[in-house]
Amino acid sequence: MRKVLVTGSAGFIGYHLCEALLARGDQVTGYDALTDYYDVSLKQARHERLERYDDFVAHVARLEDMDRLAKVTERAQPDVIIHLAAQAGVRFSLENPRSYVDSNVTGSFNVLEAARSANVDHLLMASTSSVYGAARQMPFIETQMTDHPMTIYAATKKASEAMAHSWAHLYDIPITMFRFFTVYGPWGRPDMALFKFTKAILEGKPIDIYNHGEMYRDFTYVDDLVAGIVSLIDAVPPSPRSNAPTIPGDSLSPDAPWRVVNIGNSHKEKLLDFVEAVEAAIGKPAIRNYMDMQPGDVPVTWADAGLLQSLTGKRPETDMREGVARFVRWYRDYYGV
Structure with missing residues (x-):
């Protein structure tokens, strides 16, 4: 049994991760601000489901509150921190x-400080495929350049990767960054495409399809993502002083116990195929509103997940159509549609 502190425990991914950790017998401390960026009742429902476990305790506070985060960390005495918030x-x-600066930069700085104070065995931090920007090299690999973010969201995530590297170097904290690729599944966020599409189609309202449907995404089912995160807990980046054997294509830093890992399905899907999967799961066609590309958006994301497989033996494999059908079943059940 490990003691694990998870930030963002009431979030979409955080909820699924906490449940997986609890199911395998870990002791989990959740930390979430329950902000009103989207429906707070959905976040509360996730926490309520986690509170069925005796080994789960939740704290509601913002990452920017360093004093509160420090007290929670001191009380939890975590072996591992997984920073998703x-x-x-x-x-x-x-x-x-x-x-984004307040939460993703200041908040991540505070988590790094909390990890240093707790002397954790491993700190794992969420990044995003958005750091690749409009890179032409496909599929994205962890060692390629990520110096041209297209949005402040991507820029703040890139900043957290850079800060984490410096903390790993200065304080010898093993840190793994993982980059997510279009995660979807039950208990998903209302601001994401699958949730919006499902809600609109069921209500007979139009859906917005950007770039006239000429977009591709590496859709990653949430259970596959969580399995990857959990398996990476034991893939602790070694110190450069350890002379550990290297893995071909590893992103391990030569100057710190730090690496970055893609967690994606390794298969790009056309947005219109995704829409058709939603239509099929619901049994009703969508009213399609084709639109131009939005500022900061990119036409394609596509992961090379070879490093994840080399480190853990895990590789996302859920078929997009099956994953969409599972979400639609959850949506109908949760909202009584």
Whole structure:
């Protein structure tokens, strides 16, 4: 049994991760601000489901509150910290960029300090495929350049990767960054495409399809993502002083116990195929509103997940159509549709 502190425990991914950790017998401390970026009742429902476990305790506070985070960390005495909490959403970053700096930069700095004080065995931090920007090299590999972010969201995530590297170097904290690729599944966020599409189609309202449907995404089912995160807990980046054997294609830093790992399905899907999967799961066609590309958006994301497989033996494999059908079943059940 490990003691694990999870930030963002009431979030979409955080909820699924906490449940997986609890199911395998870990002791989990959740930390979440329950902000009103989207429906707070959905976040509360996730926490309520986790509170069925005796080994789960939740704390409601903001990452920017360093004193509270430090007290929670001191009380929890975690072996591992998994930092998922962030201000999410590419398009919302165009409207309220300061919230991304506060949560994703200041908040991540505070988590790094908490990990240093707790002397954790391993700190794992969420990044995003958005750091690849409009890179032409496909599929994305962890060692390619990520110096041209297209949004403040991507820029703040890139900043957290850079800060984490410096903390790993200065304080010898093993840190793994993982980059997510279009995660979807039950208990998903209302601001994400699958949730919006499902809600609109069921209500007979139009859905917005950007770039006239000429977009591709590496859709990653949430259970596959969580399995990858859990398996990476034991893949602790070694110190450069250890002379540990290297893995071909590893992103391990030569100057710190730090690496970055893609967690994606390794298969790009056309957006219109995704829409058709939603239509098929619901049994009703969508009213399609074709639109131009939005600022900060990119036409393609596509992961090379070879490093994840080399480190853990895990590789996302859920078929997109099956994953969409599972979400639609959850949505109908949760909202009584």
